[in-house]
Amino acid sequence: MATYTLNTPLTAADTDKLRAGDVVLLNGIIYSGRDAAHKKLMELLDKGESLPFDLTGASIYYVGPSPAPPGRPIGAAGPTTSYRMDAYAPRLIGLGLKATIGKGKRSDEVKKAMAEHKAVYFGATGGAGALLSKCITASKVIAFDELGPEAVREMTVKDFPLLVINDAHGGELYAKPNLDD
Amino acid sequence: MREINGADISAAVARMCMSANTKLPDDVRRKFEEGLAGETTDAGREIFRQLLENADLAFETKLPLCQDCGLAIFYVEMGEDVCVPGGINEAITEGMVTGYKDGFLRKSSCDPLTRKNTGDNTPAIIHIDFVPGDGLKISYMAKGGGSENMSRVTMLSPSQGWEGIKKFVVQRVVEAGPNPCPPIILGIGIGGTFETAPKNAKRALLRKLDDTHPDPKVAEMEAELLAAVNKLGIGPMGLGGSYTCLGVKIAVAPCHIASLPLAVNVQCHSARHEEVEF
Ligand code: SF4
Numbered sequence A: 001m002a003t004y005t006l007n008t009p010l011t012a013a014d015t016d017k018l019r020a021g022d023v024v025l026l027n028g029i030i031y032s033g034r035d036a037a038h039k040k041l042m043e044l045l046d047k048g049e050s051l052p053f054d055l056t057g058a059s060i061y062y063v064g065p066s067p068a069p070p071g072r073p074i075g076a077a078g079p080t081t082s083y084r085m086d087a088y089a090p091r092l093i094g095l096g097l098k099a100t101i102g103k104g105k106r107s108d109e110v111k112k113a114m115a116e117h118k119a120v121y122f123g124a125t126g127g128a129g130a131l132l133s134k135c136i137t138a139s140k141v142i143a144f145d146e147l148g149p150e151a152v153r154e155m156t157v158k159d160f161p162l163l164v165i166n167d168a169h170g171g172e173l174y175a176k177p178n179l180d181d
Numbered sequence B: 001m002r003e004i005n006g007a008d009i010s011a012a013v014a015r016m017c018m019s020a021n022t023k024l025p026d027d028v029r030r031k032f033e034e035g036l037a038g039e040t041t042d043a044g045r046e047i048f049r050q051l052l053e054n055a056d057l058a059f060e061t062k063l064p065l066c067q068d069c070g071l072a073i074f075y076v077e078m079g080e081d082v083c084v085p086g087g088i089n090e091a092i093t094e095g096m097v098t099g100y101k102d103g104f105l106r107k108s109s110c111d112p113l114t115r116k117n118t119g120d121n122t123p124a125i126i127h128i129d130f131v132p133g134d135g136l137k138i139s140y141m142a143k144g145g146g147s148e149n150m151s152r153v154t155m156l157s158p159s160q161g162w163e164g165i166k167k168f169v170v171q172r173v174v175e176a177g178p179n180p181c182p183p184i185i186l187g188i189g190i191g192g193t194f195e196t197a198p199k200n201a202k203r204a205l206l207r208k209l210d211d212t213h214p215d216p217k218v219a220e221m222e223a224e225l226l227a228a229v230n231k232l233g234i235g236p237m238g239l240g241g242s243y244t245c246l247g248v249k250i251a252v253a254p255c256h257i258a259s260l261p262l263a264v265n266v267q268c269h270s271a272r273h274e275e276v277e278f
Helices: A012-016 A035-046 A089-094 A108-117 A129-133 A145-150 B006-022 B026-038 B042-061 B088-102 B158-176 B196-204 B216-230
Strands: A003-007 A023-032 A059-061 A099-102 A120-123 A136-143 A152-166 B071-079 B125-131 B136-143 B152-156 B184-191 B245-253 B260-267 B273-277
Touching: A035 A089, A035 A145, A089 A108, A108 A120, A108 A152, A129 B042, B006 B042, B006 B088, B006 B136, B006 B273, B026 B042, B026 B245, B071 B088, B088 B125, B152 B158, B158 B184, B158 B216, B158 B260, B184 B196, B184 B216, B196 B245, B196 B260, B216 B245
Parallel strands: A003 A023, A023 A059, A059 A099, A099 A120, B071 B125, B184 B245
Antiparallel strands: A023 A152, A120 A152, A136 A152, B071 B136, B136 B273, B152 B260, B184 B260
8 A cells, every 4th residue: 555645636647556545645726515516516517517617637525614713724624425426426527527535435336437537536534624624725615605515615735635445446445344244 | 490591501502512513522532542552453543543633633723523513413301390481492592503603613404405504503403301300401412414314213023123123233334334434333222113213312322432221131232232333344434443333322112012113323433412401
């Protein structure tokens, strides 16, 4: 298991070398988006309109941060459970999205799309919202402000600590439950 | 009749919401420390290390432990000789709204169909039990969506008994896998009815992690389930290990002769709750 420091936007060369279990320290711009924002992104795509950010090489962080207290760029900002975005992820991956960041299992459709388009799924530590917010140095809402915590934010991250859960080669890190008795 | 001032209740509830979201309970912290020393996998120990660092940081900075500050759940034991002019529900709700606003806590409540955020985390979910006397005890729990989504209620057939209960609980933890932020805590309601089993299951999560159920038979059941779940090897964050579950808390209630209601409330490691007494 290797440790990589990567900068966004990610390229196919970046994601191709990653294997499940690798540690990645991510730097640069990432975008927040969860349930309601994804629904709106799909509506924009359906209408043939452009998205609030360029998907090429982009990383989406499934997060709804708590409000920023005075003097801080953001509140607590840990991952939300990813499966709820499984319905939307393959379409975005097909359009250039290279990484999603969250926690928990992904569907076979998402894994297939990741293998096909050389995308990866990173896990961030769920419930470590205060700790993870330390790595977010700037944040601004760029779309769907009315969604409150679910708005799309452009976030700048510095050495954001991630684990490769699903790589672009079919590898997966999560432990298989031990069911033999 | 003892009169308790609504404003005093609101102020205490506001403080409790802010404090519970930034201070990990001591019993949970002790389990994290135990996990840091005793977890068998490197990845699992690293998660415990991060969670302890997160808890320290949240306490210092007053950033919430988790960005999902939950729906605000209240279990209230209200003395029959207590009167709250203006209403107990109103006093708690007002305190919750203030706490979530002033504490920069996330408001996570929305319309189920339009998904529009209610904006102030209302409604507070309030369960009131009337008890003899003139005391008032309010327990607050910040219940996140990730773990709540992995919870289930089922109506087993009486013939399935304890074996059926065990099977259902273990299967639930298997299916939940890494999703509810393990290590988890399980609140289990056995018996009761379709609506009381989940209420009892969630209330059981207010118990201390290191307590022992007063009924030795139930205590034994809790230990048996804990061992069965931890044998799965899911581990912290699903990365593998022996700490999948930190505790099982069971509440048993009589049920209909035709039924065996079972509720499994999955609680994540961010087990934020506090109580206040008047
Ligand atoms: S499951 Fe718990 S720890 Fe995980 S994100 Fe939700 S509230 Fe936070």
